[in-house]
Amino acid sequence: MPENALTKARAPIEPVSTLATAIAGRYTISKTFTFAAAHHLPGLPDGHKCGRNHGHTWRVRVAINAEELTGPGWVTDFGDLAPLARFIEQHLDHQDLNAVLPVSPTSENLAAFVAAWCQQHLEPTVHGRLESVTVSEGDDLSVEFRPRAVRG
Numbered sequence: 001m002p003e004n005a006l007t008k009a010r011a012p013i014e015p016v017s018t019l020a021t022a023i024a025g026r027y028t029i030s031k032t033f034t035f036a037a038a039h040h041l042p043g044l045p046d047g048h049k050c051g052r053n054h055g056h057t058w059r060v061r062v063a064i065n066a067e068e069l070t071g072p073g074w075v076t077d078f079g080d081l082a083p084l085a086r087f088i089e090q091h092l093d094h095q096d097l098n099a100v101l102p103v104s105p106t107s108e109n110l111a112a113f114v115a116a117w118c119q120q121h122l123e124p125t126v127h128g129r130l131e132s133v134t135v136s137e138g139d140d141l142s143v144e145f146r147p148r149a150v151r152g
């Protein structure tokens with residue numbers, strides 16, 4: 001019989017179990033949180049607009065990775081990231097970031113601040129490792145912070 005679309009579609013397909021074990025790799029899941037907050041950046045030259053109080057709608061994307069899946073076949077339940085949503089709502093949303101952060105509230109410092117919180121409070125409760133925290137002040141600007149892997 002000549003091969004056509006119908007005979008191709010009826011050809012036996014490789015079982016999913018074979019496919020899944022044939023390729024090794026790393027899975028990364030991520031969740032993005034949004035909040036509004038004010039800030040200003042101290043130490044800039046006179047007249048720099050970022051030295052004045054202003055606000056942004058910030059986006060914080062947290063990525064967790066793992067090479068082995070767990071449970072039903074996931075890195076960790078997206079729902080396991082809920083404590084970060086609570087932290088953001090209680091401590092960052094509609095706040096003055098200059099009063100919250102112990103350092104100048106640039107996106108770089110905010111990303112490292114959130115990553116430190118995640119390492120302390122989130123990583124011990126989820127399957128997988130914190131890969132990165134990405135902070136955006138707007139649609140076209142972002143900073144990604146990747147914690148250095150601890151040896152041992």
Ligand SMILES: Nc1nc2c(c(=O)[nH]1)N=C([C@H](O)[C@H](O)COP(=O)(O)OP(=O)(O)OP(=O)(O)O)CN2
Binds near residue numbers: 041141
């Ligand atoms: N590397 C960084 N550069 C800047 C940061 C930062 O955190 N890291 N932050 C700022 C200020 O927050 C500033 O408010 C952002 O201003 P700007 O880049 O101009 O963004 P706008 O949304 O105001 O964009 P417009 O294009 O001017 O509308 C500055 N730089």
Ligand SMILES: [Zn+2]
Binds near residue numbers: 039
């Ligand atoms: Zn700003």
